[in-house]
Amino acid sequence: MTEIQTIAEAGKLIAARKLSPVELTEACLARIERLNGTLNAFIRITAERALAEAKAAEAALMAGKSKGALHGIPIAHKDIYCTKGLATTAHSKLLADHVPAEDAATVVKLADAGTVMLGKLATHEFAWGGPSFDLPWPPARNPWNPKHFTGGSSSGTGAAVAAGLVLGGTGSDTGGSIRGPAAYCGVAGIKPTYGLCSRRGILPLAYSLDHAGPLAWTVEDCAILLQAMAGHDPQDPASADVPIPDYRAALAAPIRGLRIGFVRHFHESDNPSNAAVKKSLEAAADTFRRLGADVRDATLPSLEDWHACGMLIMMTEAYTLHEPWLKSRPQDYGDFMRDRLSLAAFFTAADYIQAQRMRRELCARYAEAMQAFDLLLCAATPFEAPLIEAVTKMSSFERPSLTFPFNVTGAPALALRCGFTDAGLPLGMQLAGRPFEDALVLRAGHAYEIATSWSKRRPAIVS
Amino acid sequence: MPKPRIAKETFEALAARAGLPLTPAQKTELYEAYGYVEAMAERVRAGGKRAPLVEPATIFKARG
Numbered sequence: 001m002t003e004i005q006t007i008a009e010a011g012k013l014i015a016a017r018k019l020s021p022v023e024l025t026e027a028c029l030a031r032i033e034r035l036n037g038t039l040n041a042f043i044r045i046t047a048e049r050a051l052a053e054a055k056a057a058e059a060a061l062m063a064g065k066s067k068g069a070l071h072g073i074p075i076a077h078k079d080i081y082c083t084k085g086l087a088t089t090a091h092s093k094l095l096a097d098h099v100p101a102e103d104a105a106t107v108v109k110l111a112d113a114g115t116v117m118l119g120k121l122a123t124h125e126f127a128w129g130g131p132s133f134d135l136p137w138p139p140a141r142n143p144w145n146p147k148h149f150t151g152g153s154s155s156g157t158g159a160a161v162a163a164g165l166v167l168g169g170t171g172s173d174t175g176g177s178i179r180g181p182a183a184y185c186g187v188a189g190i191k192p193t194y195g196l197c198s199r200r201g202i203l204p205l206a207y208s209l210d211h212a213g214p215l216a217w218t219v220e221d222c223a224i225l226l227q228a229m230a231g232h233d234p235q236d237p238a239s240a241d242v243p244i245p246d247y248r249a250a251l252a253a254p255i256r257g258l259r260i261g262f263v264r265h266f267h268e269s270d271n272p273s274n275a276a277v278k279k280s281l282e283a284a285a286d287t288f289r290r291l292g293a294d295v296r297d298a299t300l301p302s303l304e305d306w307h308a309c310g311m312l313i314m315m316t317e318a319y320t321l322h323e324p325w326l327k328s329r330p331q332d333y334g335d336f337m338r339d340r341l342s343l344a345a346f347f348t349a350a351d352y353i354q355a356q357r358m359r360r361e362l363c364a365r366y367a368e369a370m371q372a373f374d375l376l377l378c379a380a381t382p383f384e385a386p387l388i389e390a391v392t393k394m395s396s397f398e399r400p401s402l403t404f405p406f407n408v409t410g411a412p413a414l415a416l417r418c419g420f421t422d423a424g425l426p427l428g429m430q431l432a433g434r435p436f437e438d439a440l441v442l443r444a445g446h447a448y449e450i451a452t453s454w455s456k457r458r459p460a461i462v463s
Numbered sequence: 464m465p466k467p468r469i470a471k472e473t474f475e476a477l478a479a480r481a482g483l484p485l486t487p488a489q490k491t492e493l494y495e496a497y498g499y500v501e502a503m504a505e506r507v508r509a510g511g512k513r514a515p516l517v518e519p520a521t522i523f524k525a526r527g
Contacts, residue, residue, distance in 0.1 A: 342485065354507040356515050360517055
């Protein structure tokens with residue numbers, strides 16, 4: 001099997017001058033050449049630009065001018081992150097020719113950290129409409145079995161990271177769009193605290209729920225990427241002006257004594273999960289106990305409450321953005337996005353205000369529950385990745401989401417692998433914390449990851 | 464899928480009021496899914512028991 005380094009591993013090798021950013025970029029481009037036709041992870045590959053950036057990184061590093069752990073690391077951006085001079089389409093015909101004049105704030109930050117950009121990654125249309133087969137580009141497919149769904153909407157990012165086409169990538173999460181792909185594609189992805197990473201320059205889905213964040217092979221790699229992405233942006237009205245800790249340094253502290261609330265009712269009754277998911281979560285809880293954490297059952301409001309609140313807010317805010325096009329160019333949307341979003345037209349202003357009042361109540365109940373715990377452990381998805389053709393247009397409404405609670409509260413939530421099915425598909429779990437305790441969430445995820453061997457396994461397609 | 468409580472004719476009137484140019488097939492499909500809209504709208508109302516002092520999470524703050 002061709003070895004695929006993590007960001008941490010590649011960074012060490014690059015710093016030791018045992019690996020060139022050019023070699024690393026060429027290896028990623030070769031894997032993209034070989035696999036992207038099957039996986040559809042990229043909708044735009046910027047090979048020449050990437051090699052130029054890699055050469056510049058190499059020259060800088062050889063001159064002793066390192067920018068840090070991400071210098072020379074190949075990444076790519078979800079195609080809702082505006083990239084200056086490079087089409088940013090939201091995977092939609094409506095924006096097929098949209099070329100931004102400015103980079104998104106986090107694109108600038110990652111470039112300043114020395115990353116090498118390989119291109120733009122597939123997404124669900126406007127970060128919700130997918131997986132769709134009626135768009136200008138096909139949907140991304142799961143590297144563990146290309147007949148299966150990647151999860152969405154950071155579908156291309158999940159697939160690209162799992163297959164080693166990039167070492168890390170950007171995603172966005174309004175209702176689970178980083179964590180769903182992380183779970184289904186067997187990688188790590190964090191939805192940071194709301195406002196930690198600037199939303200400026202990321203095409204919005206729902207203003208009060210959109211979060212920017214990274215996906216990568218490991219939790220440590222997510223910490224490295226988050227370090228670059230996080231920080232106050234005065235031009236983002238939701239941006240939090242808080243000190244940014246050293247996320248990577250914080251990983252090393254032990255988790256002995258941490259109080260972890262296991263939200264069993266989420267996957268046992270609220271959104272009943274299959275046997276494989278249940279077993280993997282119980283095993284994860286046991287691993288945390290062996291690491292010295294105090295794991296007890298926790299109770300939060302029902303997933304139906306979180307789902308109604310979050311979905312109503314998301315749909316109505318998204319509808320306000322799309323209303324002009326839905327009325328003037330409905331035929332230019334894919335069916336999934338157009339019809340899912342059209343349902344939002346039937347909500348009233350009173351519905352939206354009630355949902356926001358409910359949001360305040362739910363946040364208060366979350367804060368109250370978190371007085372007894374440092375972290376929460378819960379399911380990320382109720383089952384492993386389904387067949388891509390089995391995902392229906394109205395699937396967003398059929399089951400209450402396991403991921404919405406942490407968008408509604410803005411609390412940090414990490415999805416990471418916690419096992420595999422007999423058929424070799426990844427299983428994922430979530431760790432969540434209090435707002436702005438992202439470092440603690442990452443620390444617990446890292447401790448779990450190094451205590452288990454799941455991250456040693458790559459999809460067979462990569463061989 | 465929860466069944467919509469309103470009649471299809473009422474749904475079509477709401478669709479017309481919203482100004483969405485829906486095809487007959489879309490009207491049928493969206494009407495079938497309208498039960499989800501009703502369920503969410505009902506759920507966020509908490510049976511009308513929410514205390515008046517619970518303010519929306521979007522409350523505006525004046526800045527100097």
